[in-house]
Amino acid sequence: MADGNQGKGKVVITYGTFDLFHYGHEALLRRAKELGDYLIVGVTSDAFDRSRGKLNVKQSLIERIKSVENTGLADKIIVEEFKGQKIDDIRKYNVDIFALGSDWVGKFDYLEEYCDVVYLPRTQGVSSTELRRMTAKTLRLGCIGTGIFTDRMIREASYVSNVRVLSVVAADADGLKADSTYDQYKSAESFEELADIVDAVYVNTKPALRPGVLEKALEAGLHVISEGPIAFTVEDVKRLQKLAADKGLVLIEALTAMYLPGFQRLKLLLESGIVGEIKDIDASYSIVPDSLDFRDRYSSNFYNMSSRTLLPALVYLGAKPKDVQVICGYEQDMCTWSKYNLLFETASATLKTGRGVKTEGDMTITGTDGYIYVPAPWWRLEYFEIRNEDLRDVKKHYYECAGEGQRYLIKEFYLYWSDPAIYDMAKGTLEELEVATVGIIERIGSDQCITLANHSSRFGGGENV
Numbered sequence: 001m002a003d004g005n006q007g008k009g010k011v012v013i014t015y016g017t018f019d020l021f022h023y024g025h026e027a028l029l030r031r032a033k034e035l036g037d038y039l040i041v042g043v044t045s046d047a048f049d050r051s052r053g054k055l056n057v058k059q060s061l062i063e064r065i066k067s068v069e070n071t072g073l074a075d076k077i078i079v080e081e082f083k084g085q086k087i088d089d090i091r092k093y094n095v096d097i098f099a100l101g102s103d104w105v106g107k108f109d110y111l112e113e114y115c116d117v118v119y120l121p122r123t124q125g126v127s128s129t130e131l132r133r134m135t136a137k138t139l140r141l142g143c144i145g146t147g148i149f150t151d152r153m154i155r156e157a158s159y160v161s162n163v164r165v166l167s168v169v170a171a172d173a174d175g176l177k178a179d180s181t182y183d184q185y186k187s188a189e190s191f192e193e194l195a196d197i198v199d200a201v202y203v204n205t206k207p208a209l210r211p212g213v214l215e216k217a218l219e220a221g222l223h224v225i226s227e228g229p230i231a232f233t234v235e236d237v238k239r240l241q242k243l244a245a246d247k248g249l250v251l252i253e254a255l256t257a258m259y260l261p262g263f264q265r266l267k268l269l270l271e272s273g274i275v276g277e278i279k280d281i282d283a284s285y286s287i288v289p290d291s292l293d294f295r296d297r298y299s300s301n302f303y304n305m306s307s308r309t310l311l312p313a314l315v316y317l318g319a320k321p322k323d324v325q326v327i328c329g330y331e332q333d334m335c336t337w338s339k340y341n342l343l344f345e346t347a348s349a350t351l352k353t354g355r356g357v358k359t360e361g362d363m364t365i366t367g368t369d370g371y372i373y374v375p376a377p378w379w380r381l382e383y384f385e386i387r388n389e390d391l392r393d394v395k396k397h398y399y400e401c402a403g404e405g406q407r408y409l410i411k412e413f414y415l416y417w418s419d420p421a422i423y424d425m426a427k428g429t430l431e432e433l434e435v436a437t438v439g440i441i442e443r444i445g446s447d448q449c450i451t452l453a454n455h456s457s458r459f460g461g462g463e464n465v
């Protein structure tokens with residue numbers, strides 16, 4: 001059955017990857033639109049591109065869709081997920097004309113059985129392949145702060161083309177210093193010295209040092225990825241964001257989950273109304289580390305983990321909750337457990353985070369037509385189910401999360417660094433997200449929350465039977 005574009009006049013469909021969107025793409029879309037009255041644009045999913053051997057696509061599906069959307073030429077944008085989809089789409093949308101650039105002449109003649117096939121002249125002198133080649137400069141990355149997160153970042157960066165880790169330095173209250181564990185990397189004793197060696201830094205210091213280190217790194221002209229929120233007050237966040245903007249630098253938090261293919265795909269599915277209107281998000285994120293310093297308030301779960309915990313609610317429901325209620329449990333000076341109730345205009349969210357407290361790490365997104373269930377660990381977003389009233393009708397989605405996942409974040413950071421236009425497109429949303437997260441953290445820091453009585457002993461003190 002045709003899907004809602006009856007009465008739209010002559011329907012034209014075209015497909016493409018639209019990576020690093022250029023004027024050739026825009027001209028093609030304009031020509032395609034001129035062939036009829038209603039233009040449908042199919043944008044290839046990351047998994048589909050990989051399956052057909054196109055491995056070097058720079059931009060994520062969401063960014064590529066956004067570029068097509070920005071032209072204002074597409075009446076509808078769909079995602080091309082598998083090989084035989086074109087015939088399905090042509091039937092489903094009652095397509096009259098299938099149009100593609102002249103580099104494809106003859107390749108789609110088999111579709112003439114279903115509609116007219118038109119090959120449009122390709123714009124000379126520009127292609128995504130060429131742009132990818134031109135942008136392929138090497139990003140020299142440094143790490144400030146040592147330990148398992150840094151080791152993982154180094155490992156993951158080795159999977160991203162054109163990124164090389166050149167320097168690793170430790171940081172304490174006095175500044176930067178060498179760490180002999182990392183002596184295969186260059187060291188530096190000042191931020192200026194580091195800026196001579198690398199273009200950007202991954203900052204993984206103790207939380208209390210983080211905002212100061214970020215500021216010095218930005219002042220020295222370094223682009224920054226921050227492990228954890230970039231500051232602990234909205235005022236400081238905005239100041240650092242402004243400093244980065246004034247210097248033309250990229251400043252992002254290492255929100256790994258947000259860059260994973262599954263997280264991005266779920267966002268698109270939710271926006272397309274896959275479960276109707278979202279009414280609630282319920283998710284948890286918890287770890288029990290080997291050791292914790294209960295006297296250090298900055299070790300608290302909300303300084304370290306809130307941004308990850310709050311992420312699905314602030315991305316899928318928007319970064320402007322109308323009201324926030326927080327419940328915190330402490331051990332000495334450190335918050336080990338918190339529960340955030342977020343109220344939006346027509347939806348709610350409950351997010352729980354534990355550091356030294358463990359719970360199930362799954363996520364449920366409740367909608368008016370069904371719900372999404374993401375089993376633990378939801379933050380890898382490799383697998384989720386779309387469920388509804390009929391419990392036998394479960395749609396299962398699988399999206400690969402390669403390695404430990406940071407490679408997707410690093411790839412995105414590389415893109416922001418190498419193409420300021422792409423960063424400009426993403427920046428507003430990222431900044432808003434950071435401000436919203438830290439706004440919530442700040443409420444906790446200033447005691448605008450309900451506090452549970454102090455725990456008497458670590459991990460509950462129960463006996464093993």
Ligand code: CTP
Pocket residue numbers: 015016017018019024025027028099100101102103104121122123124125126127128129130
């Ligand atoms: N296109 C065009 N003129 C160009 C480049 C692309 O008309 N200079 C058309 C293609 O023919 C196709 C659509 O734009 O119909 C989307 O193309 P896509 O493959 O995404 O872009 P390319 O720049 O060709 O990318 P690549 O180099 O990765 O093949």
